[in-house]
Amino acid sequence: MMRFALIILIFTFNAFAQQNYRWSDLVEGETYRIDRDIEMDYAKNLYKVSKGQLLKLQNVKPLPMINVYMAEFHVTKCTDTNMTTEMILVEVKQPDSKVVSVGVDLTYGCKLEVFIEKKDYSSKSILY
Numbered sequence: 632m633m634r635f636a637l638i639i640l641i642f643t644f645n646a647f648a649q650q651n652y653r654w655s656d657l658v659e660g661e662t663y664r665i666d667r668d669i670e671m672d673y674a675k676n677l678y679k680v681s682k683g684q685l686l687k688l689q690n691v692k693p694l695p696m697i698n699v700y701m702a703e704f705h706v707t708k709c710t711d712t713n714m715t716t717e718m719i720l721v722e723v724k725q726p727d728s729k730v731v732s733v734g735v736d737l738t739y740g741c742k743l744e745v746f747i748e749k750k751d752y753s754s755k756s757i758l759y
Contacts (some may be wrong), residue, residue, distance in 0.1 A: 636653060654747050654756045657702065662687045663758035671716035671737055678716055680706060686743060686758065693749070700752055702745045709741030717726075718746070724756050733757070 662685050669680045675759055680686075686704035693700050718736040725731055731754045733748035747754075 637643075637686065651755045651759045653749070653753055653758065654700070654702065655753045657688050657691065657758065659688050659690055662707075663704075665755050666759055667720070667721075669735060669757075671735070673714050673716045673721055673737070678714060679742065680737075684708070688744070694746075698749050699746045700749065702747065704743040704745070706737070706741045706743050713714050713740060714741075721724060721757060723755060723757055 643739050648688040665680055665682060665684050665686060669681075670677045672678075672704065674700065687707065689703045689705055691700055691702045714737060716737040718734045720732045721735050723731045723733060731748075731751045733743075733751070734743050734750075738744055745757075
């Protein structure tokens with residue numbers, strides 16, 4: 632019986648440990664993992680940020696002209712600091728089954744930029 636309770640406790644802890652943060656809960660300077668693979672166009676090739684990849688949040692700033700926040704992350708283990716990609720839309724399913732879209736691109740210095748509409752800033756992110 633004790634083993635069964637311990638197994639339940641471990642599974643419960645793992646389920647809570649990997650829940651995604653909300654965009655508004657992210658803290659500058661902290662490192663997060665991405666919950667999915669993201670492929671972006673790079674000079675007629677694809678650049679892939681893999682599920683579980685570490686991303687360090689460098690800053691979050693409002694872009695009032697276009698009514699969004701831009702979160703800027705440093706991609707660890709990035710091999711080419713001169714690459715840039717086109718922006719893609721990534722859909723993020725929310726707990727209430729709604730879907731929120733964010734814009735994602737990669738820019739010079741291995742920086743992943745995520746553009747979140749202000750109305751969606753408290754929604755679930757793609758990071759855990």
